Amino acid sequence: MNDPELEELFGDPADRAVVDLLKASRPAAPPLDPHFHNYLRTKLMTEARRTLPARPSRSWLPFRLSPKTMAPAMAAVAAGFLVVLGVEIYLHGQTRAPEIAQANIGAINNKMDVGTGEPIVIPFTGPVDKTAVAESVVIQPATSVTKQWVGQNLVIIPAHPLAPNTTYSVTFKPTATAKPSATPTPAPQQTPATRQTPPVVAAPVVVHFTTVRPPVTPIVPPSFKSTSVAYGYDNRLADAGTILGAAWTPGGQLLVTRPVGQLGPGSPSPSASATPSGPPAPKATTDVWLMSSLGTPVRLLVPGGSLPAASPSGRVVAAWQTAAGNQVNLGVWDLQGGPQANLVTIGGIPDQAPIWIGEDRIAYVDQGRLHIVDLHGTEASPAMRVGGHGHLAASPVAALLAVEAAQGPVVLDLGAGGSTALPAGATGFAWSSKGDLAFVASHSASTDLYVAADGKSYRKVASSPVDQTWSDVNWSPDAASLLLATTATTANGTAPGLVLVNRDGSNPTPFGPASKEFASPQWSPSGDLVLFTRKDEAAGGRAFWTASATPSTTDSAANQALAEVAKFMLARINGDNIAAQAELDDAGVAAYKAGASSLLGPAGGHFSRYYPVTVQPSGSKPNAFLVGVRIFSAKNGVENSFFEEQLTVVLQGQRYLIDAVNASPAMMLGHGPTVVSVEVVQTPPGEQVRVRFDSDLKPETVSRDTIQVKDGDGKVVDAHLSFDPENHLATLAVKLRPGTYKLVITTGVTDINDVALAQEYDAPVVISP
Amino acid sequence: MPDGFEERDLVERAKQDPEAFGALYDRYFPQIYRFAYSRVRDQSLAEDVTSEVFFKALRNIKRYTYSGHPFSSWLYQITLNAVADHYRGLHGEVDLEEGASLPSTAPAVVDEVVRRDRSRRVWAAIDQLPRQQRAAMVLKFSEDRKIEEIAQILGKSSGAVKLLLHRAVERLRRELPPEFEIGVT
Numbered sequence: 001m002n003d004p005e006l007e008e009l010f011g012d013p014a015d016r017a018v019v020d021l022l023k024a025s026r027p028a029a030p031p032l033d034p035h036f037h038n039y040l041r042t043k044l045m046t047e048a049r050r051t052l053p054a055r056p057s058r059s060w061l062p063f064r065l066s067p068k069t070m071a072p073a074m075a076a077v078a079a080g081f082l083v084v085l086g087v088e089i090y091l092h093g094q095t096r097a098p099e100i101a102q103a104n105i106g107a108i109n110n111k112m113d114v115g116t117g118e119p120i121v122i123p124f125t126g127p128v129d130k131t132a133v134a135e136s137v138v139i140q141p142a143t144s145v146t147k148q149w150v151g152q153n154l155v156i157i158p159a160h161p162l163a164p165n166t167t168y169s170v171t172f173k174p175t176a177t178a179k180p181s182a183t184p185t186p187a188p189q190q191t192p193a194t195r196q197t198p199p200v201v202a203a204p205v206v207v208h209f210t211t212v213r214p215p216v217t218p219i220v221p222p223s224f225k226s227t228s229v230a231y232g233y234d235n236r237l238a239d240a241g242t243i244l245g246a247a248w249t250p251g252g253q254l255l256v257t258r259p260v261g262q263l264g265p266g267s268p269s270p271s272a273s274a275t276p277s278g279p280p281a282p283k284a285t286t287d288v289w290l291m292s293s294l295g296t297p298v299r300l301l302v303p304g305g306s307l308p309a310a311s312p313s314g315r316v317v318a319a320w321q322t323a324a325g326n327q328v329n330l331g332v333w334d335l336q337g338g339p340q341a342n343l344v345t346i347g348g349i350p351d352q353a354p355i356w357i358g359e360d361r362i363a364y365v366d367q368g369r370l371h372i373v374d375l376h377g378t379e380a381s382p383a384m385r386v387g388g389h390g391h392l393a394a395s396p397v398a399a400l401l402a403v404e405a406a407q408g409p410v411v412l413d414l415g416a417g418g419s420t421a422l423p424a425g426a427t428g429f430a431w432s433s434k435g436d437l438a439f440v441a442s443h444s445a446s447t448d449l450y451v452a453a454d455g456k457s458y459r460k461v462a463s464s465p466v467d468q469t470w471s472d473v474n475w476s477p478d479a480a481s482l483l484l485a486t487t488a489t490t491a492n493g494t495a496p497g498l499v500l501v502n503r504d505g506s507n508p509t510p511f512g513p514a515s516k517e518f519a520s521p522q523w524s525p526s527g528d529l530v531l532f533t534r535k536d537e538a539a540g541g542r543a544f545w546t547a548s549a550t551p552s553t554t555d556s557a558a559n560q561a562l563a564e565v566a567k568f569m570l571a572r573i574n575g576d577n578i579a580a581q582a583e584l585d586d587a588g589v590a591a592y593k594a595g596a597s598s599l600l601g602p603a604g605g606h607f608s609r610y611y612p613v614t615v616q617p618s619g620s621k622p623n624a625f626l627v628g629v630r631i632f633s634a635k636n637g638v639e640n641s642f643f644e645e646q647l648t649v650v651l652q653g654q655r656y657l658i659d660a661v662n663a664s665p666a667m668m669l670g671h672g673p674t675v676v677s678v679e680v681v682q683t684p685p686g687e688q689v690r691v692r693f694d695s696d697l698k699p700e701t702v703s704r705d706t707i708q709v710k711d712g713d714g715k716v717v718d719a720h721l722s723f724d725p726e727n728h729l730a731t732l733a734v735k736l737r738p739g740t741y742k743l744v745i746t747t748g749v750t751d752i753n754d755v756a757l758a759q760e761y762d763a764p765v766v767i768s769p
Numbered sequence: 770m771p772d773g774f775e776e777r778d779l780v781e782r783a784k785q786d787p788e789a790f791g792a793l794y795d796r797y798f799p800q801i802y803r804f805a806y807s808r809v810r811d812q813s814l815a816e817d818v819t820s821e822v823f824f825k826a827l828r829n830i831k832r833y834t835y836s837g838h839p840f841s842s843w844l845y846q847i848t849l850n851a852v853a854d855h856y857r858g859l860h861g862e863v864d865l866e867e868g869a870s871l872p873s874t875a876p877a878v879v880d881e882v883v884r885r886d887r888s889r890r891v892w893a894a895i896d897q898l899p900r901q902q903r904a905a906m907v908l909k910f911s912e913d914r915k916i917e918e919i920a921q922i923l924g925k926s927s928g929a930v931k932l933l934l935h936r937a938v939e940r941l942r943r944e945l946p947p948e949f950e951i952g953v954t
Contacts, residue, residue: 030806
């Protein structure tokens with residue numbers, strides 16, 4: 001139920017069932033004339049300007065945005081899927097005073113929960129110099145973007161997902177708007193002379209938004225056991241028939257196959273007009289798009305493509321693409337839609353997506369034979385005949401490939417050679433992130449579920465009820481449970497739906513409200529969402545939906561500590577000295593009084609927001625945690641700096657209290673890249689220290705000279721450094737003995753604009769015995 | 770939820786600054802329109818009510834004082850009054866206490882029940898609840914308001930709101946179609 005008020009109010013389980021149903025449902029969005037919002041706003045603003053005191057000067061935006069007051073406003077609004085920023089542009093070069101030429105109203109501005117995978121859409125109306133406006137866009141922190149106009153909407157598409165917990169600013173620089181538009185639309189009452197003068201903005205426009213706050217990585221990972229996972233809120237990605245297939249990327253976005261001609265950034269689809277030399281290509285009927293988990297099309301990846309599959313790293317995508325002469329190509333594209341390789345050409349589109357085997361081989365079935373090719377298109381193994389549906393699945397951790405072969409289902413060991421036979425009828429192969437294989441084998445009236453922990457030694461763990469079959473096997477992220485689609489084999493059978501089963505076959509539990517509509521579940525890589533199809537009774541087709549899947553956590557001690565820190569921080573942000581001190585023990589009070597850190601903010605300013613960065617066990621004290629928090633300070637409503645505190649939170653009696661504090665120096669915002677999070681992950685026999693930045697960085701500046709772990713004596717620890725520029729993520733692989741270390745990031749790290757870290761960044765790294 | 774500091778600052782600025790008022794409008798338009806529609810079930814009427822709410826807010830914002838509740842609570846109150854005013858205009862004084870009957874939208878809703886999916890059917894059932902119950906249910910389950918806030922919006926005590934919610938859920942249990950199979954899971 002996740003609402004203490006409702007839990008208190010509805011103790012009767014039958015009432016709770018209704019309440020859960022209501023919480024899992026949302027009323028349909030009311031019909032809304034798309035022009036009504038703008039129409040009403042225009043009327044209101046006219047009235048407001050007449051009745052409210054005039055301001056000395058007006059900015060572009062429908063709120064105060066002079067440089068001194070560009071507050072990254074803390075408005076957390078209901079989750080939307082586009083950042084729509086209202087912009088007012090003033091025309092200059094006219095004979096009368098500047099006036100508003102375009103007034104498009106953003107439904108959402110200064111959002112606090114912008115998804116990291118969402119494009120930024122800025123609607124304009126009226127004449128603007130599109131080229132100049134697009135060229136004038138500057139985004140901070142430094143972010144590689146592409147910009148496209150879709151009608152009067154400027155769509156800014158980040159090349160990579162944005163950083164979480166980060167306030168971004170989008171600036172339109174007025175100096176760049178001097179180019180005349182290729183086809184300017186004259187405004188009414190313009191003279192020929194003024195018509196030649198392009199719209200020029202009066203002052204820089206800066207708008208802000210803040211990305212979502214992801215949960216702090218728990219010390220004890222949550223369990224996805226069948227009885228621990230709750231079906232949360234669901235969301236239809238698009239109307240039935242507008243998405244034909246969908247699959248997750250490792251980064252948590254979606255690869256979708258859409259009918260040609262669907263709207264999105266960059267549409268209309270170029271596939272409609274793409275005509276290579278030689279025989280005419282058949283008219284493409286589908287395209288492959290990258291889509292956010294909320295259903296926002298991000299970009300067209302493969303014109304004329306279908307059945308995409310992301311590589312295990314998520315860096316590239318393989319898909320089928322229509323070609324000349326009724327043939328199809330198996331190709332590889334990057335996530336910007338750039339073609340990387342064309343591997344093979346075959347006579348018709350297969351009925352399943354290509355299967356990645358590691359990062360360098362792809363398996364597919366053509367005309368009843370299994371083929372494995374490398375990324376040059378070279379056949380890597382002799383073709384093998386397949387049977388059944390020719391279903392394939394590759395292990396993510398070993399060179400193992402499960403195949404419905406003609407002689408019977410097998411697991412091929414592509415490394416050591418050889419094969420392992422699976423039970424007759426085995427199909428629906430699914431590999432967990434840990435290398436477990438699951439599959440089903442159906443009989444006349446039911447289905448058996450098998451699990452092979454090492455990918456080979458299988459055992460039957462469960463059977464479906466009679467008159468019911470199981471299919472579409474899907475592992476939970478932690479491999480604790482399996483999600484299956486259920487189908488009745490007789491008219492009297494149980495209604496189709498989804499069911500969760502533990503990996504040992506125990507506790508089959510329905511997932512989602514009782515329904516006749518659910519099928520084809522796919523768990524997102526992080527486990528927070530489940531993708532599935534659902535029958536649309538109104539339109540008669542099947543639509544793709546996602547539902548949040550919330551696992552319970554066993555990390556109650558750390559959660560208690562975090563809850564006390566949350567109360568402490570809220571009191572500080574509210575300026576409530578008494579409530580803040582109530583979260584401190586005597587040593588904590590003494591620490592703040594001694595000036596270890598400021599309890600209520602800097603002189604003349606206040607704390608505006610915070611977020612927890614890390615939580616880790618304290619190395620020296622039992623029942624104690626070290627919680628790192630990042631705290632933002634503001635003056636006159638303007639967020640201008642942040643610093644970090646390391647809070648030692650200790651269990652005292654029944655309650656955690658803050659016992660000690662260490663604070664970093666304040667760092668100014670908007671002055672180069674900053675560290676968003678530091679995470680220490682156990683990866684036996686060593687550890688990984690993962691450092692995430694907010695900016696696109698110059699990869700050559702991320703090195704062992706600029707990112708280091710030092711021991712208690714200040715000596716640099718041996719480490720292997722890797723850098724994932726797309727996720728702004730530097731990973732140090734280290735082997736540390738129990739103790740306290742220091743992570744150091746120097747000012748040698750620079751963003752893509754050559755702006756360096758404003759100050760050296762230090763953070764403690766604690767390794768518990 | 771909007772940050773309290775920031776919202777208060779924005780509201781204070783909106784008392785003098787048209788652009789700040791515009792920002793408030795942008796922020797709260799979706800939920801006020803949605804709430805208005807949930808009360809009147811007519812697009813044109815919902816537009817009228819929404820328009821009236823924001824013009825009233827503009828006219829009276831200088832008198833608004835922060836009372837510990839979100840600014841949206843005030844807008845919800847104006848919405849309820851605007852809806853009541855509308856029906857008074859149509860039908861004379863209308864008792865807005867629980868159980869009062871208004872022009873029924875039942876035929877359309879029944880059509881919806883037949884055609885639409887499960888979620889819509891549940892909400893269609895909520896549409897059939899008495900007005901105060903419906904308002905409390907919409908504010909709680911669609912707008913995610915706290916009980917104390919709902920109480921302030923409806924001008925009732927928290928206990929009365931709890932009673933409204935309880936009665937509404939009990940009634941839904943009785944009236945939802947059998948295929949919903951609501952039971953203990």
